[in-house]
Structure formats: structure tokens, C-alpha cells
Amino acid sequence: MNDLKLSWIASANSAETLFPLNNLPYGVFSTNGKRPHCGVAIGNFILDVTLAEESGLLTICSEPLFKAASWNKLMSQSPNVWTTFRTRLMEILAEDSSDQARAEAFLISSADVQLHMPFTVSEYTDFYAGRHHALNVGMMFRGPENALPPNWLHIPIGYNGRASSIVVSGTNIRRPWSQLKSPDDTDPRFGPSARFDIELEIGAVVGVPSNGPITVSQADDNIFGYVLLNDWSARDIQAWEYQPLGPFQSKATATSISPWIVTKAALDPFRCETPEREKELLPHLRDCGPMLYDINLSVSLIPDNGLETEIAHTNYNVMYYSAAQQLAHHTTSGCPMRTGDLLGSGTISGPRKDNRGSLLELSWGGKEPFELIDGSSRSFLEDGDTIVLKGSANGHGYKVGFGDCVGKIIEAVNDLE
Amino acid sequence: MNDLKLSWIASANSAETLFPLNNLPYGVFSTNGKRPHCGVAIGNFILDVTLAEESGLLTICSEPLFKAASWNKLMSQSPNVWTTFRTRLMEILAEDSSDQARAEAFLISSADVQLHMPFTVSEYTDFYAGRHHALNVGMMFRGPENALPPNWLHIPIGYNGRASSIVVSGTNIRRPWSQLKSPDDTDPRFGPSARFDIELEIGAVVGVPSNGPITVSQADDNIFGYVLLNDWSARDIQAWEYQPLGPFQSKATATSISPWIVTKAALDPFRCETPEREKELLPHLRDCGPMLYDINLSVSLIPDNGLETEIAHTNYNVMYYSAAQQLAHHTTSGCPMRTGDLLGSGTISGPRKDNRGSLLELSWGGKEPFELIDGSSRSFLEDGDTIVLKGSANGHGYKVGFGDCVGKIIEAVNDLE
Numbered sequence: 001m002n003d004l005k006l007s008w009i010a011s012a013n014s015a016e017t018l019f020p021l022n023n024l025p026y027g028v029f030s031t032n033g034k035r036p037h038c039g040v041a042i043g044n045f046i047l048d049v050t051l052a053e054e055s056g057l058l059t060i061c062s063e064p065l066f067k068a069a070s071w072n073k074l075m076s077q078s079p080n081v082w083t084t085f086r087t088r089l090m091e092i093l094a095e096d097s098s099d100q101a102r103a104e105a106f107l108i109s110s111a112d113v114q115l116h117m118p119f120t121v122s123e124y125t126d127f128y129a130g131r132h133h134a135l136n137v138g139m140m141f142r143g144p145e146n147a148l149p150p151n152w153l154h155i156p157i158g159y160n161g162r163a164s165s166i167v168v169s170g171t172n173i174r175r176p177w178s179q180l181k182s183p184d185d186t187d188p189r190f191g192p193s194a195r196f197d198i199e200l201e202i203g204a205v206v207g208v209p210s211n212g213p214i215t216v217s218q219a220d221d222n223i224f225g226y227v228l229l230n231d232w233s234a235r236d237i238q239a240w241e242y243q244p245l246g247p248f249q250s251k252a253t254a255t256s257i258s259p260w261i262v263t264k265a266a267l268d269p270f271r272c273e274t275p276e277r278e279k280e281l282l283p284h285l286r287d288c289g290p291m292l293y294d295i296n297l298s299v300s301l302i303p304d305n306g307l308e309t310e311i312a313h314t315n316y317n318v319m320y321y322s323a324a325q326q327l328a329h330h331t332t333s334g335c336p337m338r339t340g341d342l343l344g345s346g347t348i349s350g351p352r353k354d355n356r357g358s359l360l361e362l363s364w365g366g367k368e369p370f371e372l373i374d375g376s377s378r379s380f381l382e383d384g385d386t387i388v389l390k391g392s393a394n395g396h397g398y399k400v401g402f403g404d405c406v407g408k409i410i411e412a413v414n415d416l417e
Numbered sequence: 418m419n420d421l422k423l424s425w426i427a428s429a430n431s432a433e434t435l436f437p438l439n440n441l442p443y444g445v446f447s448t449n450g451k452r453p454h455c456g457v458a459i460g461n462f463i464l465d466v467t468l469a470e471e472s473g474l475l476t477i478c479s480e481p482l483f484k485a486a487s488w489n490k491l492m493s494q495s496p497n498v499w500t501t502f503r504t505r506l507m508e509i510l511a512e513d514s515s516d517q518a519r520a521e522a523f524l525i526s527s528a529d530v531q532l533h534m535p536f537t538v539s540e541y542t543d544f545y546a547g548r549h550h551a552l553n554v555g556m557m558f559r560g561p562e563n564a565l566p567p568n569w570l571h572i573p574i575g576y577n578g579r580a581s582s583i584v585v586s587g588t589n590i591r592r593p594w595s596q597l598k599s600p601d602d603t604d605p606r607f608g609p610s611a612r613f614d615i616e617l618e619i620g621a622v623v624g625v626p627s628n629g630p631i632t633v634s635q636a637d638d639n640i641f642g643y644v645l646l647n648d649w650s651a652r653d654i655q656a657w658e659y660q661p662l663g664p665f666q667s668k669a670t671a672t673s674i675s676p677w678i679v680t681k682a683a684l685d686p687f688r689c690e691t692p693e694r695e696k697e698l699l700p701h702l703r704d705c706g707p708m709l710y711d712i713n714l715s716v717s718l719i720p721d722n723g724l725e726t727e728i729a730h731t732n733y734n735v736m737y738y739s740a741a742q743q744l745a746h747h748t749t750s751g752c753p754m755r756t757g758d759l760l761g762s763g764t765i766s767g768p769r770k771d772n773r774g775s776l777l778e779l780s781w782g783g784k785e786p787f788e789l790i791d792g793s794s795r796s797f798l799e800d801g802d803t804i805v806l807k808g809s810a811n812g813h814g815y816k817v818g819f820g821d822c823v824g825k826i827i828e829a830v831n832d833l834e
Contacts, residue, residue: 122581123579128662151598151658154598154604155605157662158665159576159662159665163540174751177751179572181571187571187696188571190700213594213831237750241572242662244566244663245545246576246661246662246663249746249752250750253751254751282605282606282607283833329666332593332594332607333594333651334669335581335582336579337581415629416630
């Protein structure tokens with residue numbers, strides 16, 4: 001089961017590609033400024049799903065699913081329809097396909113396309129479910145005794161973010177202005193963030209909507225797929241604003257996601273258990289199967305016109321709560337969830353220093369700047385820095401990848417003066 | 418300017434109606450289960466705007482604005498178009514109108530309609546901008562010395578809520594289950610909220626989108642109108658979950674809004690200044706004109722099959738920050754704002770005990786239950802209780818009202834066991 005499936009597209013059969021037949025992630029692309037279409041990545045190509053559906057090659061419903069440049073319509077269907085669609089895709093693209101000649105007409109070289117947001121985000125929630133991250137941040141701000149908040153081992157703590165600020169990989173990120181006050185200042189001032197940071201995360205994309213409390217098992221069923229996610233965070237803005245109602249403008253500049261949604265089906269061979277529980281969870285949040293995934297993750301930093309340094313690498317399997325547990329918790333009070341809701345995992349830090357998924361942790365609050373390959377150092381982001389998140393699950397002789405999640409920092413501008 | 422404008426619809430000329438020609442609020446209605454249409458309230462009638470536009474009586478754009486059952490398309494136009502539309506409405510409905518005969522065909526008695534959500538909510542933000550409320554809550558939880566958080570006099574503190582949980586007046590509100598832990602408990606448990614509460618607020622509806630920081634003056638221009646808003650809040654869930662990232666499931670059960678959006682134009686004669694500043698605001702948040710409104714507000718509680726008790730009355734003019742200041746702050750970090758974003762003012766409490774806009778304050782954290790007309794008492798909501806918010810600005814011999822914002826509490830059900 002966990003082996004490379006062969007395609008008639010040679011580049012999809014390489015052990016190095018992120019997009020073998022086993023993966024088939026969903027994105028939105030355009031060529032030469034034309035109207036964006038839905039597409040599926042396969043090796044070095046993209047299958048134009050909008051045109052393939054129009055032609056009848058890939059028609060699975062009586063009404064079209066891919067007329068709009070987003071995957072939301074397929075996402076809103078039942079999981080059976082997701083399976084039917086994926087099965088048909090595999091049939092068309094597998095090495096012995098009788099549809100090869102027809103499908104070739106809908107292949108575009110990945111080199112020629114621009115990628116867009118793969119789905120319309122309904123609402124965005126960000127969690128705090130990485131234990132190493134919560135411990136690191138807690139130790140910095142509250143000392144080792146009180147590092148984990150009292151509720152942390154009982155609920156996946158989350159807050160609502162801004163869907164309007166989600167952008168696709170490749171979008172430049174402007175350093176934010178906002179109100180700031182360092183502990184030494186008497187009064188706050190309005191200025192650009194000097195502690196602008198990243199958060200390495202995996203985002204879960206809700207497919208099936210719900211309208212009331214759901215179980216962890218139902219929640220897992222309702223999840224359509226996963227993306228890489230970088231929750232850009234202004235630590236200095238956060239410090240001044242977050243008491244008592246949580247992060248607001250510190251997290252509202254932008255959140256970048258990978259251009260490809262990797263489906264739950266593609267990740268299925270890489271399911272794994274959450275870590276052992278220090279406190280037993282209440283029944284409504286208890287694990288009911290392996291719902292995390294073994295996904296290798298890394299963060300690179302590239303200074304303006306400079307060399308790439310991998311500054312951290314970790315794995316999604318270290319998280320304390322799965323996305324299914326987060327989604328179940330999200331519905332306990334009756335909160336309706338909708339197709340296109342995006343749930344950030346929380347920062348994914350591992351136990352070692354080079355497993356830390358934020359600069360706040362890597363530089364220990366700015367006290368221990370870390371070195372780049374070119375000899376320069378960083379505590380937080382500088383203008384011109386590019387951050388690249390990479391992620392893939394590794395099978396026997398193949399990878400299931402997300403495509404890079406990239407963002408470059410551009411200088412702050414005050415439009416208000 | 419501040420006098421009743423006369424209409425050929427007699428019920429619109431009463432000093433008691435909430436919907437004189439001066440108001441013309443925007444809603445969505447249906448009759449006999451038919452497809453919902455956009456409508457404007459006038460006296461005891463609703464003008465069917467969808468049909469009036471179709472007929473050519475009320476056509477102000479080359480493409481139709483009211484085909485969908487929501488006001489978002491008009492909201493997304495420029496303020497000039499808002500004015501053109503309102504001017505034309507006034508012309509049609511004014512006492513000397515030459516369009517009376519044509520318009521009569523599109524009038525429906527308000528008694529015969531069901532009201533729906535007047536607009537599609539993009540995202541929902543709730544603020545904490547009432548000083549009396551913040552002081553009351555702060556005194557209960559942190560004592561009089563530290564009642565106001567250090568940032569409170571410098572920024573309108575807000576958090577992101579859930580757009581999916583916004584419902585129109587008349588929708589029943591199911592008491593939520595969630596994880597709870599009182600200070601005396603060793604471990605949390607999963608149960609129904611025993612401290613379910615209301616928050617009396619005004620919601621500002623964003624019309625013109627923005628994509629980067631905007632000034633307070635631009636923010637005021639971008640606001641389309643206002644609604645009454647009840648942010649149902651589970652205080653026991655909130656107490657356990659809100660540290661360190663703010664309210665989440667405690668605020669996600671539902672938020673009710675009035676069925677009518679009262680336009681900024683209708684409220685214009687009632688503009689007033691924010692209170693004197695204890696600390697001067699930074700330039701980007703400073704007042705630049707009267708941007709609060711003199712709107713009388715009240716809260717009534719009706720036990721199941723019981724008598725109505727007015728439990729509080731206050732005025733929107735006591736708020737420390739205007740919606741324009743909140744919207745400007747919301748954009749400082751670059752956060753894009755979209756047509757249909759909804760901004761809750763925060764709980765509107767006045768200086769006196771009977772001015773308090775939440776049961777938490779009225780019962781002082783449950784320690785001082787308050788009496789109802791029937792002799793029973795309340796600390797928090799009981800199943801079967803109906804809460805009615807009322808609001809109107811009062812001119813010379815006329816009112817500009819929102820229509821009641823009503824919700825009835827129904828018993829908690831645990832679907833998960």
C-alpha cells in the first residue's frame with residue numbers, strides 16, 4: 001500500500017517529486033494572465049481539471065464542480081464524492097490508463113503557471129496545540145513552573161483569526177505598523193513591528209459543514225485535506241494587545257498557505273497516534289484512532305539576494321492534539337462550521353533546539369540570536385528576508401509533498417501620515 | 418433637519434413608529450415560505466425592493482443590486498451609490514410622490530412576513546469598548562486598582578468572533594455544553610453552561626472594503642450602517658478557556674442581530690462625541706468629528722409564558738471608542754476588511770446599576786440576583802427566558818428604530834453521548 005504508484009507521466013515516478021500519483025494535491029492556477037482554473041499536480045505537470053470536467057473526461061456529478069476557480073464545491077460534497085473523484089483521477093493518470101491520449105490535452109507544465117489560493121477560506125482559527133512550543137513560550141514569559149496554562153492539557157486552546165488575511169504562497173508580506181509599548185516605555189507609540197516572526201504550522205481544511213457538536217471521529221471525517229501554513233506574528237504588537245482578549249492585530253497582517261491542498265486520502269498511509277496523555281482527556285475529546293500524520297517539515301531563511309539556511313526542521317507527529325480533536329472542540333458550544341474553514345495546528349516545535357518552529361523560540365525571545373550560513377545572525381525577521389516552509393510525508397521510494405510555502409518580507413510603510 | 422418627514426403611508430407618520438420616512442432601514446423578508454427578497458421598512462409595511470428594482474421603479478445601477486436575498490451588493494458600492502439609492506427611496510415614499518400608485522404594488526404588510534439575515538456576514542469582530550462595562554468586569558475579577566487593563570485607554574481592545582454563529586432576531590438560542598472547571602474543582606468536566614449571559618451591543622456593518630491601514634475618517638466613510646446585537650456569552654466556559662488566547666467557545670454559540678440595518682444616513686442627525694479622554698489617543702486613533710450616536714437602548718427579560726421586565730436601559734453615547742475608531746484600529750497591521758464585516762461595539766453599560774448591559778454586571782457575578790416583575794429572580798439566563806433588545810434614536814416627534822432583537826433560550830442537549 002505504501003509504495004509508489006506509477007503514472008504515464010514520467011516525472012511523477014521519480015522518488016524526488018512531491019507530486020507522484022499517490023499524492024494528487026488540489027490547487028488553482030492560471031497561465032498568461034488567463035482566468036484561473038482548478039488543477040491537480042502530477043510530477044512536473046498540472047492537469048487542468050476545469051477543462052477536463054468540461055470535456056467529459058472527469059465528470060462525476062450532474063452539475064459542474066470546477067467552474068469556479070476554487071475547490072470549495074468539491075469540498076462541500078460528501079466524502080463519497082471525494083473518493084469517487086480521486087479514484088477517477090487515479091484511473092486517468094495511472095500508467096496503464098486508457099485515457100492517456102485524452103488527458104494529455106489538459107496537461108500544462110508547472111513551470112508555466114501562476115498559482116492562486118486553492119480554496120475560499122470561510123473562517124480561520126489558529127490553535128496552540130504544540131506542547132514544545134507552548135512550553136518554550138511559557139518558560140520565556142512565565143517561568144518553568146507555570147509554563148503550561150492550567151487548561152492546556154485538557155482542551156486544544158484556540159482563537160479566531162482573520163480569514164481575509166490568508167494569502168497564497170509567493171505573496172509578499174509587508175511588515176506591519178501598529179501600536180506598541182515595550183515594558184520600559186511610559187506610553188505606547190505607533191510604529192513598525194521590530195519583532196516580526198513566523199509560525200510553522202499545518203492547516204486543516206474543513207470540507208463537510210456541521211451545525212452543532214460533533215465527535216472526534218465525525219470531525220476527522222469532515223476534514224478534506226491539509227496545507228502548510230505560516231502564521232506571521234508580530235510579537236511586540238502581541239505583547240501590548242493580547243491581555244485580556246487574545247491576539248488581534250499581531251496576527252492579522254497575513255497568514256500564508258501552500259498552493260496545494262494535500263487530501264486526507266493521500267496522507268492516509270502516514271497516520272500516527274498523538275503522544276501519550278499526561279492527563280486523560282474527557283470523553284468528547286478522546287483519541288479514537290491515529291489522527292496525526294508523520295509529515296517532515298522544515299523552515300529556511302533566505303536574506304535578500306543571499307544564501308538559504310535551513311533554520312529548523314521538525315515533524316507534525318509531535319503535536320499534542322490532532323486537527324480532528326481541534327475541530328471537535330471547536331463545535332462543543334454549538335459553533336457552526338462551514339466548508340472552507342481553516343484550522344491552524346499551532347506552531348510545530350520539536351524537543352530539540354533546531355526543531356523550533358518560530359524565531360521567538362529559535363532566538364529565545366531575541367536573547368540568543370542564531371547564525372545563518374552567510375555569517376549574519378537573526379533574532380527576528382529583517383526586510384528582504386524570504387521564509388520557505390517545506391513539508392512532505394515520506395513513503396517507500398516516494399514523497400507526498402505540499403509544495404513550498406514562501407513569503408518575502410517587504411518594508412513597513414505608514415499610509416496614515 | 419431633525420423633524421419627521423412625511424410619507425403617503427399613514428403608519429409611517431406616527432410619532433411611535435420605529436420606521437418613519439427618516440429611517441428606511443434595510444432587511445430581508447419572505448412571505449408564505451417564498452424566496453426571500455430585499456425590503457425596506459416603512460411604517461407598518463415593507464417595500465419589496467427586489468421587485469421594485471425588477472420593475473424599473475427603483476433602478477439605480479446598470480446591473481441589478483437586489484437579486485440575491487442580501488444587501489451586500491449595495492453595501493459593496495461606493496457611498497455615492499448608497500446616497501443615490503436612499504434619495505430615490507425617499508422620493509418614492511414621500512407624501513407628495515408621483516410614484517405612489519406604482520409603489521403600492523410592492524408594499525407588503527409587516528404582519529405577514531418572516532424576517533431573515535439582512536446581510537451575509539464576512540467576518541465578525543467583537544470589541545470591549547464600553548468603559549463602565551470594562552470597569553465593572555475588571556473590578557469583579559481584578560479589584561478596583563487594576564480594573565482597566567493597561568492598554569484599555571490606548572486601543573479599542575477586540576477579538577475575532579465567529580461569523581458562522583450570527584443569527585437573525587427570533588432564532589432560538591440553545592444553551593451550550595462545553596468544558597467547564599470552577600475554581601473548586603480539581604479537574605474539568607463536560608456540561609451545560611450554568612452562567613449563560615447576554616451582552617447588549619450595537620454592531621457596525623462594513624460596506625466599503627479596504628486593503629491596508631485606514632484613518633478614522635476613512636473608517637467612518639466605509640461603515641454602511643448599524644444593527645442591534647446580543648453577543649450571547651457563557652461566563653463559566655469563558656473563565657476556564659480564555660487564558661492565554663481569549664474567548665473562543667464561550668462566544669461561539671450564537672450572536673443575534675436585529676433584522677434591520679439602520680443606515681449611517683438615517684442616524685446622521687443623532688451623531689455625538691465620544692467622552693472626554695483620560696489619556697490622549699495616538700494620532701491614528703484620534704477623534705475627527707462626532708462618530709458615536711445618541712441611541713436609547715433597553716434590555717427586557719420574559720420568563721417562559723411570563724411577564725416582561727425591563728432589566729436595563731442605557732445609551733450608545735456612553736461608549737469610549739466609536740465604531741470608526743474600532744475599524745481604523747482593526748486595519749493598522751494591514752488586515753483587509755471586506756463588505757459584510759460586522760464589528761460589535763462591546764457591552765454598552767452606563768454609570769448606574771440599571772444601565773448595565775450584561776447579567777454578569779446586573780447580578781454582580783451572580784452574588785446579587787436581581788428581581789423580575791413576577792417576583793422571581795435571576796443571576797444568569799434560565800431555559801425558556803426570552804431576551805429582547807430594543808433601540809431607537811429619538812428626533813423631534815419621530816424615532817429611528819432597529820426593530821427588536823429577540824432570542825429565547827432552549828435547553829442544552831448533549832448530542833455527543
